[in-house]
């Protein structure tokens with residue numbers, strides 16, 4: 301930064317932010333100016349060592365710098381999904397408001413922004429951040445319970461084009477109202493940070509929140525995302541709407557999904573065809589799946605009685621076209637982490653709801669494990685569809701039958717000994 305630049309010294313920094321409405325001393329608690337994407341905003345000053353925690357705690361207003369990727373993805377998906385201006389956006393659990401503000405500033409297509417948080421300190425902070433971002437004219441800021449806010453926007457022109465449900469914990473309590481407040485053809489973004497229930501560490505909590513039996517296994521990251529999506533699909537179907545996933549990913553402490561919503565009971569029933577059950581045979585280890593309405597099956601390989609999980613989403617987790625569009629945007633915006641993740645997702649097989657792990661196959665075959673990328677190359681070379689998966693660095697997806705996977709695995713390990 302050059303000499304004479306207003307923020308080249310601490311004193312200059314304060315003077316500059318005061319002029320632009322971002323006064324670190326303006327609130328009842330210590331704040332700091334942060335910069336993320338194209339936005340500068342106030343959020344609570346983080347305590348020393350915050351980086352080590354998954355999510356900083358004990359602050360007057362929630363702000364987690366680790367969630368930048370989640371916010372980058374929201375900016376990218378709104379930008380990629382909507383090809384028109386005049387978008388109405390709602391962030392009902394907004395914290396300091398940075399997500400909604402970034403979406404408005406960085407996409408440039410938002411005509412109405414509604415930010416809300418139940419925490420009164422968050423409300424004061426959001427108002428400051430909205431003014432400083434120059435969005436006061438198009439923004440309404442509320443200090444309500446999220447469900448109350450969403451319920452009052454669930455009819456006609458009051459509905460939104462994009463609703464972003466980003467709680468600390470489970471989104472389940474907010475989903476029905478969030479879906480009701482979304483236009484047909486609109487986009488819903490959902491975060492779940494309650495991975496213990498979704499991944500099966502806490503099965504009864506998963507049943508309580510998502511009405512689904514989780515799959516506690518080395519593969520639970522993908523099934524967690526699928527349980528969340530299955531729940532979104534069933535919640536939407538109940539009120540006559542269908543979902544189509546645009547992007548779903550797992551990162552650090554959370555799962556995030558973006559789904560298109562459409563009205564129509566027939567469409568809703570169609571989308572329920574993507575919801576079903578997953579089975580794991582404890583005798584031979586094979587994994588199968590079936591639709592919601594099919595009777596539960598015995599293991600196709602050894603006829604044992606399998607363990608059953610779900611209901612969960614068995615359809616595609618992303619739209620390749622929109623992921624590729626967002627990938628281009630991430631490159632342009634120099635969002636490196638988003639770019640790298642979108643690239644992996646763009647190469648993933650979308651039609652197989654399950655993956656293998658090389659270490660698990662190695663354990664069963666009492667062999668060392670080759671790299672997942674070598675197996676993928678080998679399976680492709682003999683005509684099968686195969687890809688890596690962002691859910692798991694040890695994982696790979698394929699349509700090859702299990703015996704073929706094991707044969708290729710053995711060939712690869714024996715050829716190198």
Ligand SMILES: C[S@@+](CC[C@H](N)C(=O)[O-])C[C@H]1O[C@@H](n2cnc3c(N)ncnc32)[C@H](O)[C@@H]1O
Nearest residue numbers: 362393394395399417418419445446466467468
């Ligand atoms: C994870 S934080 C939001 C982070 C924000 N979306 C971001 O990207 O920085 C969740 C927020 O939800 C708020 N909250 C919790 N329960 C709420 C409720 N019932 N209604 C409205 N806000 C609520 C909390 O005060 C907190 O600020």
